[in-house]
Amino acid sequence: xxxxxxxxxxxxxxxxxxxxxxxxxxxxxxxxxxxxxxxxxxxxxxxxxxxxxxxxxxxxxxxxxxxxxxxxxxxxxxxxxxxxxxxxxxxxxxxxxxxxxxxxxxxxxxxxxxxxxxxxxxxxxxxxxxxxxxxxxxxxxxxxxxxxxxxxxxxxxxxxxxxxxxxxxxxxxxxxxxxxxxxxxxxxxxxxxxxxxxxxxxxxxxxxxxxxxxxxxxxxxxxxxxxxxxxxxxxxxxxxxxxxxxxxxxxxxxxxxxxxxxxxxxxxxxxxxxxxxxxxxxxxxxxxxxxxxxxxxxxxxxxxxxxxxxxxxxxxxxxxxxxxxxxxxxxxxxxxxxxxxxxxxxxxxxxxxxxxxxxxxxxxxxxxxxxxxxxxxxxxxxxx
Amino acid sequence: xxxxxxxxxxxxxxxxxxxxxxxxxxxxxxxxxxxxxxxxxxxxxxxxxxxxxxxxxxxxxxxxxxxxxxxxxxxxxxxxxxxxxxxxxxxxxxxxxxxxxxxxxxxxxxxxxxxxxxxxxxxxxxxxxxxxxxxxxxxxxxxxxxxxxxxxxxxxxxxxxxxxxxxxxxxxxxxxxxxxxxxxxxxxxxxxxxxxxxxxxxxxxxxxxxxxxxxxxxxxxxxxxxxxxxxxxxxxxxxxxxxxxxxxxxxxxxxxxxxxxxxxxxxxxxxxxxxxxxxxxxxxxxxxxxxxxxxxxxxxxxxxxxxxxxxxxxxxx
Amino acid sequence: xxxxxxxxxxxxxxxxxxxxxxxxxxxxxxxxxxxxxxxxxxxxxxxxxxxxxxxxxxxxxxxxxxxxxxxxxxxxxxxxxxxxxxxxxxxxxxxxxxxxxxxxxxxxxxxxxxxxxxxxxxxxxxxxxxxxxxxxxxxxxxxxxxxxxxxxxxxxxxxxxxxxxxxxxxxxxxxxxxxxxxxxxxxxxxxxxxxxxxxxxxxxxxxxxxxxxxxxxxxxxxxxxxxxxxxxxxxxxxxxxxxxxxxxxxxxxxxxxxxxxxxxxxxxxxxxxxxxxxxxxxxxxxxxxxxxxx
Numbered sequence: 001x002x003x004x005x006x007x008x009x010x011x012x013x014x015x016x017x018x019x020x021x022x023x024x025x026x027x028x029x030x031x032x033x034x035x036x037x038x039x040x041x042x043x044x045x046x047x048x049x050x051x052x053x054x055x056x057x058x059x060x061x062x063x064x065x066x067x068x069x070x071x072x073x074x075x076x077x078x079x080x081x082x083x084x085x086x087x088x089x090x091x092x093x094x095x096x097x098x099x100x101x102x103x104x105x106x107x108x109x110x111x112x113x114x115x116x117x118x119x120x121x122x123x124x125x126x127x128x129x130x131x132x133x134x135x136x137x138x139x140x141x142x143x144x145x146x147x148x149x150x151x152x153x154x155x156x157x158x159x160x161x162x163x164x165x166x167x168x169x170x171x172x173x174x175x176x177x178x179x180x181x182x183x184x185x186x187x188x189x190x191x192x193x194x195x196x197x198x199x200x201x202x203x204x205x206x207x208x209x210x211x212x213x214x215x216x217x218x219x220x221x222x223x224x225x226x227x228x229x230x231x232x233x234x235x236x237x238x239x240x241x242x243x244x245x246x247x248x249x250x251x252x253x254x255x256x257x258x259x260x261x262x263x264x265x266x267x268x269x270x271x272x273x274x275x276x277x278x279x280x281x282x283x284x285x286x287x288x289x290x291x292x293x294x295x296x297x298x299x300x301x302x303x304x305x306x307x308x309x310x311x312x313x314x315x316x317x318x319x320x321x322x323x324x325x326x327x328x329x330x331x332x333x334x335x336x337x338x339x340x341x342x343x344x345x346x347x348x349x350x351x352x353x354x355x356x357x358x359x360x361x362x363x364x365x366x367x368x369x370x371x372x373x374x375x376x377x378x379x380x381x382x383x384x
Numbered sequence: 385x386x387x388x389x390x391x392x393x394x395x396x397x398x399x400x401x402x403x404x405x406x407x408x409x410x411x412x413x414x415x416x417x418x419x420x421x422x423x424x425x426x427x428x429x430x431x432x433x434x435x436x437x438x439x440x441x442x443x444x445x446x447x448x449x450x451x452x453x454x455x456x457x458x459x460x461x462x463x464x465x466x467x468x469x470x471x472x473x474x475x476x477x478x479x480x481x482x483x484x485x486x487x488x489x490x491x492x493x494x495x496x497x498x499x500x501x502x503x504x505x506x507x508x509x510x511x512x513x514x515x516x517x518x519x520x521x522x523x524x525x526x527x528x529x530x531x532x533x534x535x536x537x538x539x540x541x542x543x544x545x546x547x548x549x550x551x552x553x554x555x556x557x558x559x560x561x562x563x564x565x566x567x568x569x570x571x572x573x574x575x576x577x578x579x580x581x582x583x584x585x586x587x588x589x590x591x592x593x594x595x596x597x598x599x600x601x602x603x604x605x606x607x608x609x610x611x612x613x614x615x616x617x618x619x620x621x622x623x624x625x626x627x628x629x630x631x632x633x634x635x636x637x638x639x640x641x642x643x644x645x646x647x648x649x650x651x652x653x654x655x656x657x658x659x660x661x662x663x664x665x666x667x668x669x670x671x672x673x674x675x676x677x678x679x680x681x682x683x684x685x686x687x688x689x690x691x692x693x694x695x696x697x698x699x700x701x
Numbered sequence: 702x703x704x705x706x707x708x709x710x711x712x713x714x715x716x717x718x719x720x721x722x723x724x725x726x727x728x729x730x731x732x733x734x735x736x737x738x739x740x741x742x743x744x745x746x747x748x749x750x751x752x753x754x755x756x757x758x759x760x761x762x763x764x765x766x767x768x769x770x771x772x773x774x775x776x777x778x779x780x781x782x783x784x785x786x787x788x789x790x791x792x793x794x795x796x797x798x799x800x801x802x803x804x805x806x807x808x809x810x811x812x813x814x815x816x817x818x819x820x821x822x823x824x825x826x827x828x829x830x831x832x833x834x835x836x837x838x839x840x841x842x843x844x845x846x847x848x849x850x851x852x853x854x855x856x857x858x859x860x861x862x863x864x865x866x867x868x869x870x871x872x873x874x875x876x877x878x879x880x881x882x883x884x885x886x887x888x889x890x891x892x893x894x895x896x897x898x899x900x901x902x903x904x905x906x907x908x909x910x911x912x913x914x915x916x917x918x919x920x921x922x923x924x925x926x927x928x929x930x931x932x933x934x935x936x937x938x939x940x941x942x943x944x945x946x947x948x949x950x951x952x953x954x955x956x957x958x959x960x961x962x963x964x965x966x967x968x969x970x971x972x973x974x975x976x977x978x979x980x981x982x983x984x985x986x987x988x989x990x991x992x993x994x995x
Binding site for chain 1 (some may be wrong): 705820821909914916917919922954956963
Binding site for chain 2 (some may be wrong): 053086089094096097101104118122126129130141143183184185187190
């Protein structure tokens with residue numbers, strides 16, 4: 001097919017989406033800066049995120065991170081990114097439909113997202129088969145990038161985070177007996193738990209009990225009372241911060257004073273915000289540390305706070321870095337061609353973002369050093 | 385390429401429409417004897433898991449996996465349908481909803497079989513498998529002027545279309561048969577049907593089994609269309625969604641769930657441009673619809689009117 | 702251990718019972734399962750949070766505010782989603798089911814728009830008051846929750862069986878048309894029922910916030926499902942059935958975790974109703990045979 005028809009098609013689609021998105025959405029975008037000397041690379045990047053229903057808290061942080069990065073990147077001028085954001089409601093078939101729409105109707109250069117690992121397992125193979133690079137920013141379960149050579153992620157898997165936090169905590173607190181607590185109906189927390197259990201077995205800790213909770217539960221007292229009665233040295237808890245913060249609060253309230261050890265998912269300023277004093281003594285491992293003494297991190301936190309009125313969590317930070325990684329790859333590729341973009345992405349090494357130094361390994365998975373943090377005196381500090 | 389207009393996204397949405405039509409119809413079939421079953425998400429998961437495990441772990445071909453899944457769901461339909469005879473109305477509805485939840489919790493906990501919350505990935509996808517098989521025989525998608533992903537989506541679309549069409553035709557035919565008339569009689573007045581010599585027990589269990597079979601069939605097809613399943617696919621939300629297809633579209637004629645499946649799959653897609661408001665509108669629309677047309681969009685008088693008009697046109701011509 | 706788990710179970714059970722009372726009242730009069738009840742309950746929790754935690758107003762005002770808002774929502778629900786369906790030809794019990802499901806989807810997403818996603822802190826000085834009985838720590842909130850649930854049940858029973866309005870309500874529940882002919886203002890009675898049931902949901906919402914300290918826009922769903930299971934289990938339209946069912950479910954969920962496997966906790970409610978229904982299809986405290994109820 002001739003290029004002119006294709007261009008006309010894209011132009012028509014752009015016009016179409018302009019009409020649909022409404023003038024308001026476009027007016028809020030920053031004015032395009034005067035053209036730099038180097039040719040500007042224009043790219044449409046698709047985003048699949050949870051905007052409605054359960055899990056939309058994470059989707060909100062992620063899209064905020066993307067939007068902030070987009071505005072900054074576009075202001076610099078070398079790469080001009082247009083985000084096409086689609087909702088998945090956390091459902092797999094909607095994530096698949098959204099991916100198909102982005103790949104075929106919106107003709108995006110690459111896709112960022114979806115939010116959940118379960119969604120990625122459906123959308124990933126489709127993007128891979130269609131030759132569209134897809135990068136998860138919050139998909140941490142095992143076996144994600146093994147889907148195919150177009151599948152990437154920049155989110156630290158729990159299999160890297162948890163050994164760091166557990167190892168450190170066991171050493172510092174001389175932990176011998178532990179209780180394990182995890183969400184058994186969620187891929188993320190289940191994968192984290194598997195790593196945790198293996199770690200505990202490798203370190204020859206005695207596991208007093210393994211307790212589970214389910215999504216949307218608000219009462220954890222039965223499990224916690226049981227754990228309290230067994231008197232462990234520490235509680236290893238594989239939870240996302242929304243549930244995790246509530247668990248911590250209820251645990252402290254009933255008098256469980258031992259350290260809690262979690263992974264990357266448990267790390268969020270929201271834990272302190274909603275659990276307050278009860279958050280003291282939580283140990284997590286994460287690449288994201290909002291109080292890091294790094295000008296890049298400070299600038300990001302300040303801008304994010306100004307735009308959205310809260311401190312960014314690791315979901316926002318991972319999304320923010322992901323779009324920068326994408327921009328870097330676009331610049332290196334010099335084009336928004338999907339195959340060339342994939343090769344440029346796969347070649348990203350030693351990228352310095354707000355999460356620290358980042359590289360893709362040969363399997364397009366994350367190479368990053370997590371920091372172990374502890375909540376002390378009402379804020380996250382480096383645990384040492 | 386000559387078929388550039390063939391958009392895999394549209395084919396994808398259409399494919400889900402067919403699966404949802406099957407699901408909506410599965411509620412209708414049981415409901416046509418006056419039994420409201422909300423366990424179809426559970427039966428769907430039985431079909432999906434059975435076929436996924438057989439094809440992924442034991443290398444069974446997809447068609448056999450799908451049929452086995454549907455059959456297993458049908459058998460569990462009989463097992464649930466017999467004790468369910470004691471229940472009526474909302475009691476039956478909530479008990480079957482409970483059955484679905486129990487099945488889901490079992491799938492979450494039975495890790496050795498189902499992988500727990502992690503689910504089953506890399507299930508053979510019907511489109512990709514077909515293409516791979518054809519390529520072995522020396523065929524390429526480009527030879528018919530299609531890109532690979534177009535060919536795959538088109539295959540899924542056509543297979544699901546055939547599955548939905550055949551099922552709907554079968555049940556339409558059924559509704560005007562002896563069995564269908566027995567169902568209608570039981571729905572109208574069970575005591576009278578019994579008195580008229582209809583074996584109500586047999587027909588009620590049969591309807592339950594057929595509904596379960598159909599949802600298991602849809603579940604198995606779902607597994608081979610998305611290539612990944614986990615217990616999160618078969619929650620309370622799915623049960624409610626299936627119910628809404630049938631009642632919104634119209635629960636008094638088989639074409640009701642067909643319409644409901646089509647319309648309510650398209651609606652969230654069409655509302656994508658308002659992203660986070662779309663489910664507010666979806667909810668409001670359900671309320672408004674029930675107020676203005678409580679029997680659903682499609683009801684027998686409407687069908688008679690449409691059929692009458694067509695007949696009149698035919699006569700005029 | 703045992704004593705603490707017992708208290709946990711009773712607290713959870715009392716909350717379940719109050720949620721279930723709201724369902725059972727509406728079902729008893731209208732034969733409708735109000736699928737939006739869980740979401741109304743969630744709104745009650747949020748209103749209570751706004752008043753008690755955000756505005757730091759006294760606790761009683763949080764209850765009043767929650768009751769006022771959820772009561773008003775109950776009125777709107779009855780007026781716009783239920784009344785138009787009543788007595789309509791072709792409007793089966795399915796229509797009202799779908800209509801209330803529509804309201805619940807609408808409310809869940811509106812709450813998301815207004816209050817945002819994720820957990821919100823529900824903090825009151827009252828929730829911190831505790832005392833020790835031997836080795837066991839008891840929070841005053843836990844006592845209050847049990848007391849309120851018993852009071853609500855007793856009050857409801859008294860109102861239904863000892864007052865004129867209650868008699869009118871029961872007459873309406875028995876037969877809408879006959880009650881109307883006998884001079885009962887059935888529309889008013891029905892509206893009052895839905896308003897009262899919703900306000901009870903609001904009370905339950907504030908109590909949940911106080912007991913667990915956190916609320917989010919999804920609590921309506923899980924609590925709603927449990928409430929639904931309880932009314933079937935305890936017997937539709939039965940006040941004491943809702944109370945007993947709630948307590949039994951709360952206790953069994955807690956003890957399954959304490960002495961069994963926490964993975965099956967969410968299935969207990971439904972396993973229980975399946976078993977009970979197979980033995981006694983009208984539920985533990987149900988009087989009428991379910992055949993008579995349509």
